[in-house]
Amino acid sequence: MKLSTARRWLRPRVRRAVTWGALGLACAQVAAAATVWGVDSLRKRREPPGGEFPLTEPVPIDVAGSALTVYTYGEDVYAAMLEAIREAKHYVFFESYIWKDDPVGREFKRELIRAAERGVQVFVIFDSFGNLVVPRSFKRFPDSVHVMRFPLWRPGLITFNIRKSGRDHRKILVVDGERGFVGGYNIGQLYATSWRDTHLQVRGPQVWELDNAFVDFWNEHRRPHHPELEDRGALSWDARIQSTQNSPSSMLFPVRGAYIKAMDRAQHHIYITQGYFIPDTEFLGAMLRSARRGVDVRVLIPEVSNHVLADWAARTLYRRMLEGGVTIWLYQGAMVHAKTATVDGRWTTIGTTNIDRLSLVGNFEINLEIYDEAIARHMEKVFATDLTNARLLTLEEWESRPFLNRVGERLLHPLRFLF
Structure with a gap:
């Protein structure tokens, strides 16, 4: 068979294979999403939202x-x-x-x-x-x-x-x-x-x-x-308290930069609490660099959030975090929805911004950045109180999760761009 004839024979078959492969992948992703969502819906019916969790007094x-x-x-x-x-x-x-x-x-x-x-x-x-x-x-x-x-x-x-x-x-x-x-x-x-x-x-x-x-x-x-x-x-004017506002209409997203700058400066500890945690490459890199130089990097997230697909889309990042020295704490019995962080007893942020694509580079958001030791100590107390209601996820536990879970995570990982 001549080369030109072979190409004419091969091209439509390759196109069909690629098309059917893409359709098959899309169907698998839809099936995985539907399964995860369905199981979570049944769980929510059987286990109504709880309200028992430790509190820190407002002072x-x-x-x-x-x-x-x-x-x-x-x-x-x-x-x-x-x-x-x-x-x-x-x-x-x-x-x-x-x-x-x-x-x-x-x-x-x-x-x-x-x-x-x-x-x-x-x-x-x-x-x-x-x-x-x-x-x-x-x-x-x-x-x-x-x-x-x-x-x-x-x-x-x-x-x-x-x-x-x-x-x-x-x-x-x-x-x-x-x-x-x-x-x-x-x-x-x-x-x-x-x-x-x-x-x-x-x-x-x-x-x-x-x-x-x-x-x-x-x-x-x-x-x-x-x-x-x-x-x-x-x-x-007092630079110890500043608002940081994401404004997509102006293409300004400083909250993400504020987190990364604070983590780059960290020497001792970084405590992050988030309801939805899907960091991008640069954010994750700042965390891992901090952990490599000996900083105690802790992330507190819900074991199961109210957006279960976002949870699954994020889980392919857990291995890199755990292998890189970042500790993951899973909040129990209630949805933790906070968007806070404190670094080195000096810097704190409290606001509306999730660590995901929609919040960091998509939505209108506002956080306050606070440079003060007293408020940082208080936020460390809040974090310590929350840890009494959380469990540590170990690398050993994560590596031993079921094979089907790994498949589901891989299929749903591309959905991280929707959150």
């Missing part, structure tokens, strides 16, 4: 002339937030990714409306995608409340344009420029008692970091019927 700590209070239990932070709204005299800025239509969500809505009725300027932002299953009636407010529904449909979803596809994943409350809250807590009954999360209250001049973040976001994304908010400069 105010002075940093840069402001009182910082770390909350690790939903009912505590919700009580403080509602108190702040009830005491508002001038304005309230409220922003949430998820806001449930349940007793907790309705209480927040009621207090925001009451504040507006007594003459307080109330501005509300919520993400339409995050609240897709929330009844439309709950999302309706009287005209006295200025509401921005961050749109469900964004044109960048078709063209894969990050500038025009990111979600608003932030959670911020600011009252009168005097009290501010930021962290992982969405608004809902489930989060009040059954999830282990972390939120921070700031009282004092450093509230400006959150105030300014809300104002900038509102003014950038407001529609013609929304009033423009005054852009106020900071009355005082």
Whole structure:
């Protein structure tokens, strides 16, 4: 057979083989995802979300002339937030990714409306995608409340344009420029008692970091019927507390860089708590470099999160982490949803950013960076308390997992780019 004839004979067969191979792989991935999701759904029916986990008491700590209070239990932070709204005299800025239509969500809505009725300027932002299953009636407010529904449909979803596809994943409350809250807590009954999360209250001049973040976001994304908010400069500057904001519309993603810079500087320890942990190559590299030079690198994540496919997509990274000296701690009995880290008793971050692609280079996010030994000591205490409710995953245990688990992890690993 001549070479040209052989090529004509071979090419369509190669194309068919490649096509069928790709289809087979896609079907295998769908089957694996469906199996994992189905098993997890059965588990959730048999094991309702728990609420028994150790807590760290919220205590105010002075940093840069402001009182910082770390909350690790939903009912505590919700009580403080509602108190702040009830005491508002001038304005309230409220922003949430998820806001449930349940007793907790309705209480927040009621207090925001009451504040507006007594003459307080109330501005509300919520993400339409995050609240897709929330009844439309709950999302309706009287005209006295200025509401921005961050749109469900964004044109960048078709063209894969990050500038025009990111979600608003932030959670911020600011009252009168005097009290501010930021962290992982969405608004809902489930989060009040059954999830282990972390939120921070700031009282004092450093509230400006959150105030300014809300104002900038509102003014950038407001529609013609929304009033423009005054852009106020900071009355005082103190580099010990700084907001770090991811803004896909501006192609700015500094939270990721803040983590990596802190890890590059580390000499003693790095403690990271995350609900969803799928680090990219550079982030993982910074962790492994730190571990190689003797830094105690610990990552606390849920044994099973509320997004089980994200768990499986992340697991192919565990071997590199464990072999590289990073210890993995699996939180038990509850969903840990916090987005925090503390390094060397000097640097701390608390905010809304997950360590995954969507948060690090996709969504609107905000973290506070805090350079203070007292708050770092407190966050080390929080981490130590959480470890009493976690188990250490060893390399030996990980290497002995069932063969089918390994296959499922490999099939689902490409899905990490969706999280």
